[in-house]
Amino acid sequence: MKTIAPLSDFGFKVANTSDEAFDVFNYLNTNRFEKDTNPNGVVNIGVAINKLLQKTVVDKLNAAKEFDFESLEYGSPRGSDAFRNEIASLVNRHFNVHTPITDDDIVVTNGCTAAINVISWIICNPGDAVLVSAPLYGAFLSDVTHRTGATLEHVQVPVSELQSTSQIALFEQKFAELSSKGIVPKMLIICNPHNPTGKIYPRKVLESFYQFAESHNMYVLVDEIYALSVYRAPHLNDTPEPAFVCSDSTSSESTSDLEQLVEFESALSWPNLSDFINPQRVVVVHGMSKDFCMNGLRVGWIISPWNKDIKEAAFRTSNFQYISSHTDSVLTNFLSDHEFIDNFISQVCNRLKESYIKISDYFKKNGIGYYPAQAGHFIWADFSPLLLKYTNKKLIAASKSENGNVNGTSNGTENQNNVTLLTSTSQLSVDDCKSMWRDAVYKAGVCYTAGANFLADRPGWVRVIFAIPWDELELGLDRLIKFSSPDQ
Amino acid sequence: MKTIAPLSDFGFKVANTSDEAFDVFNYLNTNRFEKDTNPNGVVNIGVAINKLLQKTVVDKLNAAKEFDFESLEYGSPRGSDAFRNEIASLVNRHFNVHTPITDDDIVVTNGCTAAINVISWIICNPGDAVLVSAPLYGAFLSDVTHRTGATLEHVQVPVSELQSTSQIALFEQKFAELSSKGIVPKMLIICNPHNPTGKIYPRKVLESFYQFAESHNMYVLVDEIYALSVYRAPHLNDTPEPAFVCSDSTSSESTSDLEQLVEFESALSWPNLSDFINPQRVVVVHGMSKDFCMNGLRVGWIISPWNKDIKEAAFRTSNFQYISSHTDSVLTNFLSDHEFIDNFISQVCNRLKESYIKISDYFKKNGIGYYPAQAGHFIWADFSPLLLKYTNKKLIAASKSENGNVNGTSNGTENQNNVTLLTSTSQLSVDDCKSMWRDAVYKAGVCYTAGANFLADRPGWVRVIFAIPWDELELGLDRLIKFSSPDQ
Numbered sequence: 012m013k014t015i016a017p018l019s020d021f022g023f024k025v026a027n028t029s030d031e032a033f034d035v036f037n038y039l040n041t042n043r044f045e046k047d048t049n050p051n052g053v054v055n056i057g058v059a060i061n062k063l064l065q066k067t068v069v070d071k072l073n074a075a076k077e078f079d080f081e082s083l084e085y086g087s088p089r090g091s092d093a094f095r096n097e098i099a100s101l102v103n104r105h106f107n108v109h110t111p112i113t114d115d116d117i118v119v120t121n122g123c124t125a126a127i128n129v130i131s132w133i134i135c136n137p138g139d140a141v142l143v144s145a146p147l148y149g150a151f152l153s154d155v156t157h158r159t160g161a162t163l164e165h166v167q168v169p170v171s172e173l174q175s176t177s178q179i180a181l182f183e184q185k186f187a188e189l190s191s192k193g194i195v196p197k198m199l200i201i202c203n204p205h206n207p208t209g210k211i212y213p214r215k216v217l218e219s220f221y222q223f224a225e226s227h228n229m230y231v232l233v234d235e236i237y238a239l240s241v242y243r244a245p246h247l248n249d250t251p252e253p254a255f256v257c258s259d260s261t262s263s264e265s266t267s268d269l270e271q272l273v274e275f276e277s278a279l280s281w282p283n284l285s286d287f288i289n290p291q292r293v294v295v296v297h298g299m300s301k302d303f304c305m306n307g308l309r310v311g312w313i314i315s316p317w318n319k320d321i322k323e324a325a326f327r328t329s330n331f332q333y334i335s336s337h338t339d340s341v342l343t344n345f346l347s348d349h350e351f352i353d354n355f356i357s358q359v360c361n362r363l364k365e366s367y368i369k370i371s372d373y374f375k376k377n378g379i380g381y382y383p384a385q386a387g388h389f390i391w392a393d394f395s396p397l398l399l400k401y402t403n404k405k406l407i408a409a410s411k412s413e414n415g416n417v418n419g420t421s422n423g424t425e426n427q428n429n430v431t432l433l434t435s436t437s438q439l440s441v442d443d444c445k446s447m448w449r450d451a452v453y454k455a456g457v458c459y460t461a462g463a464n465f466l467a468d469r470p471g472w473v474r475v476i477f478a479i480p481w482d483e484l485e486l487g488l489d490r491l492i493k494f495s496s497p498d499q
Numbered sequence: 500m501k502t503i504a505p506l507s508d509f510g511f512k513v514a515n516t517s518d519e520a521f522d523v524f525n526y527l528n529t530n531r532f533e534k535d536t537n538p539n540g541v542v543n544i545g546v547a548i549n550k551l552l553q554k555t556v557v558d559k560l561n562a563a564k565e566f567d568f569e570s571l572e573y574g575s576p577r578g579s580d581a582f583r584n585e586i587a588s589l590v591n592r593h594f595n596v597h598t599p600i601t602d603d604d605i606v607v608t609n610g611c612t613a614a615i616n617v618i619s620w621i622i623c624n625p626g627d628a629v630l631v632s633a634p635l636y637g638a639f640l641s642d643v644t645h646r647t648g649a650t651l652e653h654v655q656v657p658v659s660e661l662q663s664t665s666q667i668a669l670f671e672q673k674f675a676e677l678s679s680k681g682i683v684p685k686m687l688i689i690c691n692p693h694n695p696t697g698k699i700y701p702r703k704v705l706e707s708f709y710q711f712a713e714s715h716n717m718y719v720l721v722d723e724i725y726a727l728s729v730y731r732a733p734h735l736n737d738t739p740e741p742a743f744v745c746s747d748s749t750s751s752e753s754t755s756d757l758e759q760l761v762e763f764e765s766a767l768s769w770p771n772l773s774d775f776i777n778p779q780r781v782v783v784v785h786g787m788s789k790d791f792c793m794n795g796l797r798v799g800w801i802i803s804p805w806n807k808d809i810k811e812a813a814f815r816t817s818n819f820q821y822i823s824s825h826t827d828s829v830l831t832n833f834l835s836d837h838e839f840i841d842n843f844i845s846q847v848c849n850r851l852k853e854s855y856i857k858i859s860d861y862f863k864k865n866g867i868g869y870y871p872a873q874a875g876h877f878i879w880a881d882f883s884p885l886l887l888k889y890t891n892k893k894l895i896a897a898s899k900s901e902n903g904n905v906n907g908t909s910n911g912t913e914n915q916n917n918v919t920l921l922t923s924t925s926q927l928s929v930d931d932c933k934s935m936w937r938d939a940v941y942k943a944g945v946c947y948t949a950g951a952n953f954l955a956d957r958p959g960w961v962r963v964i965f966a967i968p969w970d971e972l973e974l975g976l977d978r979l980i981k982f983s984s985p986d987q
Contacts, residue, residue, distance in 0.1 A: 012777045016685070016716050018808055022621030026812035033815060040575050058573065065568045072566040080553045082560075084795045085546065087528050121609050121797075124818050132646055133510030137625075150818075157816055158620055158646055197504065228504050289500045307572045307824030309609075320506055324514035327521060328645055330612050330638075331819075335826050336795030 054487030061478035075344035082337035088329035090119025097346035120332035123311035135161035207474035209384025221288035239302035290317035388478035395471025401495035455494035542975030549966035563832035570825035576817035578607025585834035608820035611799035623649035695962035697872025709776035727790035730851035778805035876966035883924035883959025889983035943982035
């Protein structure tokens, strides 16, 4: 019998390349922290789930609709008319739209992951590049590239520049670099509100992004998945706060940075978008997962009011992104109670703000640096002092183990085991960062997102999810601090 | 402002190529026949939905599980362990498996459409070919090719040869033809039970298919989506029946054909599969849509007990085929009641048989030819006599309209409008076939599947779904006969 031919290049690669973040994600499901039933399980402060209003959501969904004959039959693969009408109504009420969108502008998908994937392959040919700012939402790495043949090219933007037009020079530089290699950047991703920093792009930065894309003949995918989870803003009477940076940290430049607290402006809200870019280049994604605390239901959508071809291509491939008819009708009913929804959105923001205040206080008390955030479920935090402690603890443990026993070579000094310890966070490596993250998940029972998985520029920066009950969040953070401290 | 670059080659093509079957499918959702509320709506006898047990299914689903906190959170993208365990149990109980499969052999997808698409792109590189017998299930055309860069190459197999090893010569011929053009057939699809004919492949044909694939270094995708909808078989004490062919028909060769009534044998049931093929080449798909009457829930699965790479690649891209956590848990509970399920499968088969008998009687009474079927929701029928009438009726109408008024040129003869009418079904074209189908949907209020959409070898052959309530089915067929008859 013949040796069988390998799978496709894609299939072979994906089957034989390890993807640690994917493995960890799947491990989390097998050992979830549950206060009563699995108290030693992993506290998940790494995956962006908003658990703050689960009861409200579940009660409303259960009231919404039972299975009926219609649930068993094929609905429209782009989402039923009724569902798309409710989505349009939601967006028109809450995105400050310039021109109201209609059901016809929307294609529903089984999650925004699928939405970003389908947009990538209807826009990019194999070999084309997609540009995105880093640190980035890690799943973009697969959402954009899997099956499309496109590459994701990140532009390293210091967080202190994230709200400044100065970053455009970095994008220009990357564009020139790629062009010189014959690589065509065909699409730009703008993630606004920004994941993982929770910052919002000021209008002038968005203008510059649009002009940049226009000048280079690029499409723009605007990921607005956290559009309705803006909990700090001028209209809420919040005031800017300085970045909190602890003494021994990897970030030297930003100690005194005062954040720019700006209003979120959806791409759909601009009266003068065409002053900056041909709107046909622009497509927006949003969905139920984040703003409505429903990651598990896998429902996202593509909004394309300006480009008929994008809409049509997404529609005509929607058989592959099909959601359940039952989910479609349950969510139609869910969204149709406008009073509930509008009130729910306020509640989401209030709860996020409460939790944000708690975690920022915790960070200050425990000497953990962070950048102030405005939106989303997360905060970008500087664990480098913890990482330094953890790394030295590990070096000592390794040395002890090499020397056979603990007391043999101990002399009570800092170099007690004849091991050269790190003295500054600047000595930390990406390997250290990944090592602590791995141990946190598998040994300490807490999962955050390592900066390395989000292409952070410095080891030690991480994304922490705070949209979970405070006692669980505090337990996770306590575990982490205890785990990395030298006397454990 | 610059003219924007076109979408990707794929995106541009899919946005700008008309796909009539897709359009009709979406139209059907806007004007569905409902006895009480929309009696003039389109009776759908074209889309394979089993409506015979909807109440049983809906009642069981509603009893199964409400939304809970877990529903809101990410489950495993390949399906929860619990769900995959229940699927494995179902398959082990009903597929006469040689070696029991486990949860680890399964990847859940949002429908078999998505399953076939993901298998195609993890196996085929762009430019590779996939072989399949025609007439075929029309959606293979997009399931295999969309986004994969692979082509679908069909081998025209006369229905009278479908259960004979003689068809292998046709596959060899196609293989040689493609090879001579430098095209590599990388995968063979075996659809068993066969869609659209409802026939089952005898063991000796399957053996030959496996040997053919082995000898040419191909993978085999075995589509067993109708595995549990086998309603006529030797073990049910059925007897073979002759193909029913009416006098004026396109099929001359098969008047006296006696069907081979064979048992369904899943690829998972063979004790000696490796005598014919390296089992690593073989992957099976199945799901909830057909055998459990749940098209709308979008749940299918890939079973790969023999090839770790296929399993791993499908798993690692499963974020894009993700089903809802709620659907996952509802269906886990649904499948967990083994007594209900085992009884339900019997009921499905009994109901299908009742309906099959009714439609075959109807066909005999109305002079509509058909091939006997054993499994699935459909019957392959010969509408060519109807198509002949319809086409002549249309020719006359066109002539009348050209001549300004009805009576002006009428002389009472067959050629009453000086138009040359067709005298034999052999004169019918694919255009006639599509034309009648289009008119049936938009004008007569009944939708069947035109053979042209399933790559039938002769105009007039169609697929009719009989898994719907008899009064609705009869209404649809009556409408069709009335619509194509000359005196209307």
